[in-house]
Amino acid sequence: MSMKDLFAGAVITTRVKEVVAWGRKNSLWPMPYATACCGIEFMGTVSSYFDISRFGAELVRFSPRQADLLIVLGTINYKQAPILKRIYEQMCEPKWVISAGACASSGGFYDNYSVIQGIDELIPVDVYVPGCPPRPEAILNGVMKIQEKIVAEARGKVVAA
Numbered sequence: 001m002s003m004k005d006l007f008a009g010a011v012i013t014t015r016v017k018e019v020v021a022w023g024r025k026n027s028l029w030p031m032p033y034a035t036a037c038c039g040i041e042f043m044g045t046v047s048s049y050f051d052i053s054r055f056g057a058e059l060v061r062f063s064p065r066q067a068d069l070l071i072v073l074g075t076i077n078y079k080q081a082p083i084l085k086r087i088y089e090q091m092c093e094p095k096w097v098i099s100a101g102a103c104a105s106s107g108g109f110y111d112n113y114s115v116i117q118g119i120d121e122l123i124p125v126d127v128y129v130p131g132c133p134p135r136p137e138a139i140l141n142g143v144m145k146i147q148e149k150i151v152a153e154a155r156g157k158v159v160a161a
């Protein structure tokens, strides 16, 4: 059935904000910042088996200027902190951050002098994905949470991380 037949005689109303949010949520441009084992799970997440393109997020970028979804995977130490912060700042608005795995979210079991005890000490985090490592399904769930947040924010709702 063509779109013309589907909507024949119908009037659809919406708001510009909703249409923009619909476009944004279905065309996320992720940039992985992977430093350790969790990064391997991200490779699985973007593989054909798990098919992240179902969520419109298959175009992985390695330039922050071309990305709107930063996915941090792995241990972040103090030496890397300025780099991660700078990458975040180079991303254009609107932008979102997923902290994937125990190390990115809390330092994991690396509770020592050199490791940041959660990237939210450096940059704002929208979604935390638990796990050591999180399975690809969990990372995809994080992407879906970002999509929900984009829609909710367009409707004026405040969504906690």
Ligand code: SF4
Residues within 6 Å of the ligand: 036, 037, 038, 039, 073, 074, 075, 101, 102, 103, 104, 108, 131, 132, 133, 134
């Ligand atoms: S959370 Fe676990 S799997 Fe992920 S980087 Fe840390 S130790 Fe590795």
